[in-house]
Amino acid sequence: MKAFISYSHRDSFALERLHVHLASLKREGHIEAWYDRDILAGSELDAEIAEQLEACELFLLLVSPDFLASEYCVETEMRRALERHDAREARVVPIIIEPCDWASSGLRALKTLPRDGKPISDWTNENTAYLNVIQELRRILDHEPPTSAPGSNTAAAPNDDDAIRSAPERRYRVRREFDDIDKAEFRENAFKTIKAYFQSAVQELNSVEGLRGRFTNLSETSFGCVIVNRGLGRGTAHLTVHGGRGQHGFGDIYYSFSENAAENTANGWFNVEADEYELHLKASITLTHNERSMSPEAAAEALWTEILQQAGISYDG
Missing domain, CATH: 3.40.50.10140 (Toll/interleukin-1 receptor homology (TIR) domain)
Structure with missing residues (x-):
C-alpha cells in the first residue's frame, strides 16, 4: 500500500x-x-x-x-x-x-x-x-x-x-462457522498479540522513575514478566503466560502470578470461543472489571492492569 x-x-x-x-x-x-x-x-x-x-x-x-x-x-x-x-x-x-x-x-x-x-x-x-x-x-x-x-x-x-x-459507512457482519484450524490460528495470533503488548509495555514502564520491569521470552509459546515498584516494600509482581492448549486441561492461553511457573499450574486462563460472527477470548475470571469476553488486545491490557495492581501501581490505559 x-x-x-x-x-x-x-x-x-x-x-x-x-x-x-x-x-x-x-x-x-x-x-x-x-x-x-x-x-x-x-x-x-x-x-x-x-x-x-x-x-x-x-x-x-x-x-x-x-x-x-x-x-x-x-x-x-x-x-x-x-x-x-x-x-x-x-x-x-x-x-x-x-x-x-x-x-x-x-x-x-x-x-x-x-x-x-x-x-x-x-x-x-x-x-x-x-x-x-x-x-x-x-x-x-x-x-x-x-x-x-x-x-x-x-x-x-x-x-x-x-x-x-x-452513502453512510456501514459495517457488515457475516454469519459463519469456525473450525478447529480457525480457532488454532486465532489462539496463536492472540498469544503473539499479548506477548507483543507486554514487550512494549515493559519497555515503557522502564522509563518511569521508581519502576522497573523485565520481559523474558521463555519459549515460543511462553513468556514471563516481573514488575518492581521501588516505592513499595512488597511492590513486586510476577507473571508467566503459556500459549497453546496442553494436556493439563487449562485454557488456550493461561497464566500464573509467579515466576517461571510450570505448565501444569495456572491462576486463570482465556479460552478461544466463537459466536455466530467472530472469534474472541473468554476469560475464566473477570479481570479488573473487564467483560469476560474480549479481543486479544483487551485481554492483554486487562492482564497488564492486573499485574500492575499487584505491584501497587495504578494504570489508566
Whole structure:
C-alpha cells in the first residue's frame, strides 16, 4: 500500500523517527512511503504533490502545532486526504506528535495514534509510542484490503459517484462457522498479540522513575514478566503466560502470578470461543472489571492492569 506522509518541515525529526520504525513494514513489502523529499530536482512541486495526493491509498499525518499552522498542510494536503477518506478511496491516519488543538480540526472524527491520541512527545519513551503506531498500521495493512484509487478497474462508474459519496459507512457482519484450524490460528495470533503488548509495555514502564520491569521470552509459546515498584516494600509482581492448549486441561492461553511457573499450574486462563460472527477470548475470571469476553488486545491490557495492581501501581490505559 502506498502511503503519503504529510508533515511540517519543522517536524522533520519526527519524520525521520517514523521512517526508522516503518523499516520493517517497508522491508516486508507491506508499505511504500512517499513524502516531498522524494520529489526529484527540477520537478514541479505542486504538480507532483497533487499527483501523489490522488495516487496514495493511505495518508499519515504528523500532527503538531506547526502542522496545524501550515496553510499548505491543512488546506491542501489534509483537506484532499479527508475528501478521499470520506469518499472511501483512501484512509487517513492522524499521528499526534506534539500537544495541539487537533480535536477542533477536521480530524476530530477520526481515531488518532498513538493510543488514545496521546502525543508522542508526552510518552516517557517515544520509541514505545512509535511502536504502538506501527502495530496499529500493521493491523490496518493485515486486515483491510486496499481501497480503489480513482481510475482503477474497480472504481465505481461515474454515474454512481454522488451516491457513493453520500452513502453512510456501514459495517457488515457475516454469519459463519469456525473450525478447529480457525480457532488454532486465532489462539496463536492472540498469544503473539499479548506477548507483543507486554514487550512494549515493559519497555515503557522502564522509563518511569521508581519502576522497573523485565520481559523474558521463555519459549515460543511462553513468556514471563516481573514488575518492581521501588516505592513499595512488597511492590513486586510476577507473571508467566503459556500459549497453546496442553494436556493439563487449562485454557488456550493461561497464566500464573509467579515466576517461571510450570505448565501444569495456572491462576486463570482465556479460552478461544466463537459466536455466530467472530472469534474472541473468554476469560475464566473477570479481570479488573473487564467483560469476560474480549479481543486479544483487551485481554492483554486487562492482564497488564492486573499485574500492575499487584505491584501497587495504578494504570489508566
